[in-house]
Amino acid sequence: MLKIGPYQLKNRLILAPMAGVTDRPFRQLCRQHGAAMAVSEMVIADPSFWKTRKSIHRLDHQGEDTPISVQIAGGDPEMLATAAKLNQDMGAQIIDINMGCPAKKVCNKAAGSALMKDEALVTAILDRVVNAVEIPVTLKIRTGWDTTQKNALTIARIAEQAGIQALAIHGRTRSCAYKGDAEYTTISQVKQAIQIPVFANGDIDSPEKAAHVLKVTQADGLLIGRAAQGCPWIFDDINYFLEHGQHRPSLETDQIKEIILRHLTELHQFYGEKMGHRIARKHIGWYLKTSKNHLEFRKEFNQIESPQKQLEAIHREFEQQKVKANEGEKAA
Numbered sequence: 001m002l003k004i005g006p007y008q009l010k011n012r013l014i015l016a017p018m019a020g021v022t023d024r025p026f027r028q029l030c031r032q033h034g035a036a037m038a039v040s041e042m043v044i045a046d047p048s049f050w051k052t053r054k055s056i057h058r059l060d061h062q063g064e065d066t067p068i069s070v071q072i073a074g075g076d077p078e079m080l081a082t083a084a085k086l087n088q089d090m091g092a093q094i095i096d097i098n099m100g101c102p103a104k105k106v107c108n109k110a111a112g113s114a115l116m117k118d119e120a121l122v123t124a125i126l127d128r129v130v131n132a133v134e135i136p137v138t139l140k141i142r143t144g145w146d147t148t149q150k151n152a153l154t155i156a157r158i159a160e161q162a163g164i165q166a167l168a169i170h171g172r173t174r175s176c177a178y179k180g181d182a183e184y185t186t187i188s189q190v191k192q193a194i195q196i197p198v199f200a201n202g203d204i205d206s207p208e209k210a211a212h213v214l215k216v217t218q219a220d221g222l223l224i225g226r227a228a229q230g231c232p233w234i235f236d237d238i239n240y241f242l243e244h245g246q247h248r249p250s251l252e253t254d255q256i257k258e259i260i261l262r263h264l265t266e267l268h269q270f271y272g273e274k275m276g277h278r279i280a281r282k283h284i285g286w287y288l289k290t291s292k293n294h295l296e297f298r299k300e301f302n303q304i305e306s307p308q309k310q311l312e313a314i315h316r317e318f319e320q321q322k323v324k325a326n327e328g329e330k331a332a
């Protein structure tokens, strides 16, 4: 049974934190479609930033399923400890520390995966944060600084020693950014060396890939990021495949339309009239990226300035697709 502290996860799949993507509506959607947990977008550790509109939305966890995992980012042990404590008081049930993001600096200090270069600082951060809260603390890292300095194993041991309760590893170094393919050998080495749950991450974009990564790494679970963009039901797809060894039937077009409409409505409500429809645009781009006329539709959709008109445009687009599909069938 996969557990993080006292929280038992219903399966092995977690939505990876993605700034600008994994907001509350998207987290809830992914959980409805099979993610056992969904980590928040990173929150900058310095509380003086928390009054901005962006942070207010990032700190909102109303109505979210348990366990609520909030990611914090920064480079100062005291500030991270304070941020962890404040987030615990605001409803976080797990604190995740970001040492995986390639951004160089947050608030003029090294942060994200840049921290991995300074193992003494990593130790100080993990000790301070773990001791500041009563809830489980997890850590997200990359395999190292660059391909000649892969210190994931050392960091993993530091993490376990500090009382970190689960570790997620993205199979790239910081200097790789998102280039090349993720590698899973380092993740497998870390899994063999520590006792806490290990989550493998990087380029998992299909049920087959998920099964492969679980097999080669022996990881306890997987973190899925970009493949969930425009496809929040990928978690159900993967869970089914892992359980039955075959694909579940694809979703019907009408089911996809309903998911998109619900997502749009949630975004409009969460961000309000002015922002909601703008934030929705990128999600619609991802949902429809494989449809034939997606560039045309996207151009048209991105000019719409009203939430209601966005919903109508999606209805229309799906109706047109249906008509075209019927015509295609008749012609064949």
Ligand SMILES: Cc1cc2nc3c(=O)[nH]c(=O)nc-3n(C[C@H](O)[C@H](O)[C@H](O)COP(=O)(O)O)c2cc1C
Binding pocket: 016, 017, 018, 019, 020, 021, 041, 042, 071, 098, 099, 100, 101, 140, 170, 201, 202, 203, 204, 223, 224, 225, 226, 227
């Ligand atoms: C748009 C975007 C934003 C991201 N933001 C964060 C973040 O806030 N914190 C973090 O730890 N990782 C962040 N990541 C990295 C992802 O969590 C994940 O490690 C990476 O995308 C590799 O997984 P994938 O191949 O499944 O996407 C981000 C990635 C993307 C694409």
